[in-house]
Amino acid sequence: MWFKSSYSTSEGNACVEVRSGPREIRVRDSKRITGPELRFAAPAWAAFVAALAAGG
Structure with missing residues (x-):
């Protein structure tokens, strides 16, 4: 199942989706x-x- 980023805009023009699996993560x-x-x-x-969360 794909999940839309919580940072996506309400207009829907700047959205990314992420799909998580046991071995890989997919982004589109x-x-x-x-x-x-x-x-x-x-x-x-x-x-x-983790690097993003740490401010890097």
Whole structure:
């Protein structure tokens, strides 16, 4: 299941969606659901989110 970012605008013109799995995280533009996706290994995504939370 895809989840829309809580930071997406109410107008729907700047939205990203994330789908979580046991081994990878997928990210896409919600306006282009059949378009390309970014895929990250779960540990890499966790490190990315931790760095953001730490202000990095």
